[in-house]
Amino acid sequence: MYDRILVALDDSASAKMALGEAVKLAKISSGLVYALSVVDRGRWPAEDSARFDFEPEPSAAANAATxxxxxxxxxxxxxxxxxxxxxxxxxxxxxxxxLARAAEECDADIIVIGTHGRRGAQRFLLGSVAESLVRATERPVLLLRHDG
Structure with a gap:
């Protein structure tokens, strides 16, 4: 069924739900779970002479990932x-x-991701990683909504 399950993790309740669901799927199918956290600590410079906007010390996001x-x-x-x-x-x-590229690299059979279920102005201002992921990949995506 699902040999390779990619689960996207951040420090949210919806991500914890997604991890739990990914583990359930893996248990049923004897699959392997790839737990992935994307940390954004800066950008590479556009040209060689540009200064790196990169935080060399572990960031709060990196600590959360740990x-x-x-x-x-x-x-x-x-x-x-x-x-x-x-x-x-x-x-x-x-x-x-x-996330879509990582799913390709590990040849994921399914991607599991939590969503906050935001609507209206909140969704417009904050965007939706889950919605963008569905559009960016051809792999099946299981969305788990956390209403809290």
Whole structure:
């Protein structure tokens, strides 16, 4: 069914729901979970003489990714599921495009991602990584909505 399941993680309740669902799918299908967090700490310079806008020290996002991965690895162990964790620095690239490319690289059978279910002005102002991901990939995407 699903041999390779990519789950997108951030520090949100909807991401935790997505991780739980990815683990359930992996348990049913004896699949492998790829837990991925995209960290955006800056952009590469446009030209050689430009100054790097890159934070060399671990950022709050990188620290959150470490905590998220520890939780994921604990859940993998407790559930008896095989899983790998990975952080990718987006360097200013669109998060949904980074996720879509990562799904291609690991040949994911499905992508699991949480969504906040924002509507109206909130969605317009904040955007939707989940919606953009659905548009950026040809792979199946399971959206889990957290209304909290």
């Amino acid at each position: 905590r998220i991965f520890e939780e994921a690895e604990t859940l993998f162990r407790e559930s008896g599921v095989s899983g790998k964790v990975r952080a990718i620095d987006a360097y200013g690239e669109n998060v949904s495009e980074v």
